[in-house]
Amino acid sequence: MAQVQLYDTVLRDGAQREGISFSVTDKLDIVQKLDQLGIHFIEGGWPGSNPKDVEFFNRARQLTLHNAILVAFGSTRRSKAKAEKDANLQALAEAGVKAVTIVGKSSALQVSQVLETTLEENLSMIADSIRYLKTKGLTVFFDAEHFFDGFKNNPDYALRCLTVAAEAGGDCLVLCDTNGGTVPAEVIAAIAVVKGVTSVPLGIHAHNDAELAVANTLAAVNAGVTQVQGTINGYGERCGNANLCSVIPALKLKMGIDCVTDEQLARLTEVAHYVSEVANLIPDAFLPYVGLSAFSHKGGLHVAGLTRWESSYQHVDPALVGNRPKVLVSELSGKGNIIYKARELGISLPREGKEAKNLLERIKWLESHGFQYENAEASFELLLRKAQADYQPPFELVDFMVVVETRRRKPTRRSLEETLSEAMIKVRVGTEVMHTAAEGNGPVNALDQALRKALLPFYPSLAQLKLVDYKVRILEESIGTGSQVRVLIESSDGVSEWRTVGSSTNIIEASWMALADSVEYWLLKQKTPRDA
Numbered sequence: 001m002a003q004v005q006l007y008d009t010v011l012r013d014g015a016q017r018e019g020i021s022f023s024v025t026d027k028l029d030i031v032q033k034l035d036q037l038g039i040h041f042i043e044g045g046w047p048g049s050n051p052k053d054v055e056f057f058n059r060a061r062q063l064t065l066h067n068a069i070l071v072a073f074g075s076t077r078r079s080k081a082k083a084e085k086d087a088n089l090q091a092l093a094e095a096g097v098k099a100v101t102i103v104g105k106s107s108a109l110q111v112s113q114v115l116e117t118t119l120e121e122n123l124s125m126i127a128d129s130i131r132y133l134k135t136k137g138l139t140v141f142f143d144a145e146h147f148f149d150g151f152k153n154n155p156d157y158a159l160r161c162l163t164v165a166a167e168a169g170g171d172c173l174v175l176c177d178t179n180g181g182t183v184p185a186e187v188i189a190a191i192a193v194v195k196g197v198t199s200v201p202l203g204i205h206a207h208n209d210a211e212l213a214v215a216n217t218l219a220a221v222n223a224g225v226t227q228v229q230g231t232i233n234g235y236g237e238r239c240g241n242a243n244l245c246s247v248i249p250a251l252k253l254k255m256g257i258d259c260v261t262d263e264q265l266a267r268l269t270e271v272a273h274y275v276s277e278v279a280n281l282i283p284d285a286f287l288p289y290v291g292l293s294a295f296s297h298k299g300g301l302h303v304a305g306l307t308r309w310e311s312s313y314q315h316v317d318p319a320l321v322g323n324r325p326k327v328l329v330s331e332l333s334g335k336g337n338i339i340y341k342a343r344e345l346g347i348s349l350p351r352e353g354k355e356a357k358n359l360l361e362r363i364k365w366l367e368s369h370g371f372q373y374e375n376a377e378a379s380f381e382l383l384l385r386k387a388q389a390d391y392q393p394p395f396e397l398v399d400f401m402v403v404v405e406t407r408r409r410k411p412t413r414r415s416l417e418e419t420l421s422e423a424m425i426k427v428r429v430g431t432e433v434m435h436t437a438a439e440g441n442g443p444v445n446a447l448d449q450a451l452r453k454a455l456l457p458f459y460p461s462l463a464q465l466k467l468v469d470y471k472v473r474i475l476e477e478s479i480g481t482g483s484q485v486r487v488l489i490e491s492s493d494g495v496s497e498w499r500t501v502g503s504s505t506n507i508i509e510a511s512w513m514a515l516a517d518s519v520e521y522w523l524l525k526q527k528t529p530r531d532a
């Protein structure tokens with residue numbers, strides 16, 4: 001099968017997604033990640049449209065890229081103007097890149113309705129612009145905007161735009177499904193006709209408005225297209241662009257097209273998460289291949305299958321794309337989920353025998369009392385570890401007391417009353433019992449402070465641990481007690497994050513459980529030797 005060139009436009013088309021705004025530094029960082037992933041062309045931006053992109057291309061000159069060629073984007077010259085006088089084309093020529101992409105209209109309706117010029121003038125705009133950029137020694141890709149819609153409406157004109165671009169020296173003709181409404185059969189049929197009129201290499205640029213961007217892209221490759229445009233995570237205007245995180249593994253693992261190396265493919269998940277991090281968007285857990293839940297298994301039957309044969313419920317080996325399977329533990333679980341998780345954590349738990357069965361019963365009991373381990377993997381791990389006969393807890397609670405007091409005071413802008421929270425706590429570490437008290441801005445904070453005060457003399461590194469999120473949910477539906485609450489705490493040590501859970505009819509007790517789990521889990525992970 002012919003080689004396929006990967007073309008990413010997350011820095012230009014991707015940045016059109018609502019809520020994304022990349023700084024110049026963000027863009028430079030992403031370019032390097034995409035280069036490591038093995039992307040062949042990285043579209044950096046539109047230097048003719050904004051000063052930020054001009055600065056980006058200036059600074060990008062310092063980058064050393066190993067795989068990728070940086071591409072600047074722009075449009076054909078303005079109507080009735082000269083190409084060599086066009087500021088946008090000049091900005092492209094001066095961007096310091098080897099390749100440029102220019103977008104031009106290929107739909108007769110768009111030319112008359114939006115561009116408000118003649119069909120002939122649009123053809124000259126395409127030809128002049130490409131010829132001008134070719135005289136500058138550049139590789140020129142022509143983005144045929146609205147190609148598939150134009151082809152449906154006026155096929156002769158749409159094809160004429162392509163042949164004009166080809167005659168002017170265009171190096172690749174990129175067929176765009178700009179509005180994202182084309183279906184794969186139409187893509188295939190149109191490409192067959194295009195191949196009859198030009199032998200210049202073709203590309204595909206598909207938008208996802210009908211959720212067909214990836215399907216259309218793969219269909220286009222089957223039909224003979226060699227350049228594939230898309231974005232990491234499918235970011236893009238409206239519903240996004242073809243998601244390269246799905247296109248790349250499909251090409252390589254399912255269609256046998258070696259567009260990246262095995263090592264590069266194994267970075268896919270990392271790059272996907274990196275780009276969402278920089279874009280300041282929460283990674284979509286349910287994205288195929290790269291989502292955290294793309295290979296998660298919850299049903300007991302599935303997990304039982306998985307422990308016997310890894311591929312029983314997975315379409316590809318997650319490791320190939322740098323992801324991993326995740327087994328969820330819940331009341332839907334079977335013994336297999338527990339055994340699988342234990343194995344993952346390096347805890348030996350025989351398949352036969354009552355240990356696993358007892359644990360499963362205990363989990364089901366806990367879940368019926370408001371605990372939920374799906375999103376609290378640290379509490380789950382502790383549950384498994386605590387079930388081991390030789391388990392040594394880093395500390396044990398003897399008792400605690402929390403006092404919340406409201407005092408009248410002189411009115412301020414914020415409130416008329418002042419609430420004080422104080423916690424007293426007694427914990428045992430080894431043979432010593434520590435008794436401490438601390439104040440906090442709320443009862444849970446006071447407990448947290450008192451616990452730290454008690455443990456810091458033994459575990460000074462505990463100072464790194466921070467609670468980053470605290471969620472309370474009232475569980476009316478499942479228990480019937482009405483007042484059962486579940487507390488989920490997310491903690492971080494600056495390097496990793498973990499989640500713990502507590503549940504009780506008393507919110508302070510539920511909070512304590514989650515808090516104590518968080519500290520205990522972290523201390524176990526550190527294997528911190530006690531100083532005293």
Ligand SMILES: [Zn+2]
Nearest residue numbers: 013178205207
């Ligand atoms: Zn686009």
